[in-house]
Amino acid sequence: MPGKLAAGNWKMNGVSASLAQLETLAANHPDPSVEILICPPATLVSKAADAAGPIRIGGQDCHANTSGAHTGDISADMLKDAGATHVILGHSERRTDHGETDQQVHDKVLAAWASGLVAVICIGETLEEREKGVTNQVLGKQLEGSVPDGALAANTVIAYEPVWAIGTGKIPSLDEITQTHSFIRGFLAAHHETAEAHGMRILYGGSVKPDNASEIFALNNVDGALVGGASLKAADFSAIVNALEASATGV
Ligand code: PEP
Numbered sequence: 001m002p003g004k005l006a007a008g009n010w011k012m013n014g015v016s017a018s019l020a021q022l023e024t025l026a027a028n029h030p031d032p033s034v035e036i037l038i039c040p041p042a043t044l045v046s047k048a049a050d051a052a053g054p055i056r057i058g059g060q061d062c063h064a065n066t067s068g069a070h071t072g073d074i075s076a077d078m079l080k081d082a083g084a085t086h087v088i089l090g091h092s093e094r095r096t097d098h099g100e101t102d103q104q105v106h107d108k109v110l111a112a113w114a115s116g117l118v119a120v121i122c123i124g125e126t127l128e129e130r131e132k133g134v135t136n137q138v139l140g141k142q143l144e145g146s147v148p149d150g151a152l153a154a155n156t157v158i159a160y161e162p163v164w165a166i167g168t169g170k171i172p173s174l175d176e177i178t179q180t181h182s183f184i185r186g187f188l189a190a191h192h193e194t195a196e197a198h199g200m201r202i203l204y205g206g207s208v209k210p211d212n213a214s215e216i217f218a219l220n221n222v223d224g225a226l227v228g229g230a231s232l233k234a235a236d237f238s239a240i241v242n243a244l245e246a247s248a249t250g251v
Contacts, residue, residue: 001199008231049083058086102145153199165206210239
């Protein structure tokens with residue numbers, strides 16, 4: 001089964017000069033004991049893949065079709081061809097900015113798998129939903145709609161990202177993260193092949209920083225993190241990678 005995963009989402013940040021951060025990250029982790037993934041903007045995927053060393057490179061979205069009249073979009077095959085191994089799908093910013101539905105995310109996941117990419121499928125509740133006590137219903141619906149049958153530990157990663165924790169500096173309590181990840185694991189096990197569901201990585205995402213990473217990584221069913229802001233600087237992301245490596249070896 002795949003190991004722990006530290007994933008960075010650069011979002012709409014980064015030009016060629018930013019690849020210096022990736023080179024530093026690669027130099028800091030020449031032989032990582034966990035998987036490290038950086039998802040730069042599409043313009044940098046190819047150059048990033050050349051500079052990445054042991055670090056994996058991913059896209060931040062792909063179209064459900066392999067090619068065609070879809071101006072401005074990018075296919076999973078194109079990402080693969082540029083050197084990507086993963087693609088983030090259904091990030092809350094795409095669900096909000098582009099109105100992406102669970103069905104669309106589901107179809108993009110199938111395209112990613114068909115191209116040999118690992119799909120990092122994002123789910124998460126809004127603050128209003130958490131306060132209303134409907135978090136599990138919301139996540140269950142997203143998981144049911146976005147994760148296709150046939151999901152395997154090798155081709156699917158789930159990223160639990162409470163919308164209200166992304167870029168805000170706020171995180172759920174450690175108990176809330178534990179309960180939510182346990183719910184997600186149970187849901188996956190009930191709807192997918194059991195061994196695969198237990199091997200699937202469930203990442204926590206939302207304001208993960210060097211100073212809170214260790215306590216989050218110590219929680220049951222937290223198999224790594226999807227990190228936005230703190231993935232932009234090699235020093236910050238390296239500290240998070242180090243925390244994940246320490247949690248994986250029990251140091
Ligand atoms: C994200 O964009 O997936 C994310 C978790 O962002 P941040 O770490 O900045 O909250």
